[in-house]
Amino acid sequence: MSSDTSRHLRDAHAPARAVASSKRPWLLWGTCVLVALVVGVGLSLRVGFENTSRQAAHDLPHLWEVPDFALIERSGQSVTRADLLGKVWIASVIFTRCVEECPLVSNHMARLQATFAAEPDVRLVSITVDPAYDTPEVLTRYAQSFAAQPQRWLFLTGDKAMIYRLVREGFRLGLLDPQESEKSSAVPEAARMRQALWQLLTPASARAHDDGHPHDEAQRAITHSARLVLVDRQSQVRHFYDSADQSTLRRLPSDVRLVLQGR
Numbered sequence: 001m002s003s004d005t006s007r008h009l010r011d012a013h014a015p016a017r018a019v020a021s022s023k024r025p026w027l028l029w030g031t032c033v034l035v036a037l038v039v040g041v042g043l044s045l046r047v048g049f050e051n052t053s054r055q056a057a058h059d060l061p062h063l064w065e066v067p068d069f070a071l072i073e074r075s076g077q078s079v080t081r082a083d084l085l086g087k088v089w090i091a092s093v094i095f096t097r098c099v100e101e102c103p104l105v106s107n108h109m110a111r112l113q114a115t116f117a118a119e120p121d122v123r124l125v126s127i128t129v130d131p132a133y134d135t136p137e138v139l140t141r142y143a144q145s146f147a148a149q150p151q152r153w154l155f156l157t158g159d160k161a162m163i164y165r166l167v168r169e170g171f172r173l174g175l176l177d178p179q180e181s182e183k184s185s186a187v188p189e190a191a192r193m194r195q196a197l198w199q200l201l202t203p204a205s206a207r208a209h210d211d212g213h214p215h216d217e218a219q220r221a222i223t224h225s226a227r228l229v230l231v232d233r234q235s236q237v238r239h240f241y242d243s244a245d246q247s248t249l250r251r252l253p254s255d256v257r258l259v260l261q262g263r
Helices: 002-058 101-115 136-144 160-170 189-201 246-260
Strands: 070-073 078-080 088-094 122-128 153-157 227-231 236-242
Touching (some): 088 101, 101 227, 101 246, 122 160, 136 153, 227 246
Parallel strands (some): 088 122, 122 153
Antiparallel strands (some): 070 078, 070 153, 088 227, 227 236
């Protein structure tokens, strides 16, 4: 009797066990799917965070604002800071009698002109630090030797004091003019000492020679930085590029594109 009862009870519970057994694979599968979803969402969030962090890391800093200026373009037209608002521009410091870095710098600018030929919001701006010699007519001949397009590549001259203030205070580039060094009233002693120290330490300089005597021992040279300066649409300096450093120069086009995107 007890044996029959036990068998009867086992038979009664068998369907329940079968149902439970049949549910276990589905329960296991569902758990795996849920875990996979949680892991996938977690990875997606992490990748998104890393991409955002990477993008932020690649954004260029805002260094400082270029001050107002008013100079003369080779065309004879006045060019001010306001005329360049809304444009991304690359500035260089040159002068036409330079025999060292200036031709190299201008060649770099010519390549940038070709790179951004289809980009209407990019301007190239070359500023002479020898304005007494580099008249608009002289700059026009110099610009033509680099096939500079008048609307895209500007060559500026003008008041020497304004140019030197723009280079030194606006771009914060090194600039040493021996004629200034001889006039203690023109340049404060501390400033002249900084300029002399900069001339001694910097490897990237440019020199101009007196007319007719390029190798005269008494020649006077203007020494200046050969770096390119990237300026954004709001006249904010964003980065500098050593014209002697090819790895830095290779990064310049991609940085320009970042700034064009507002980054």
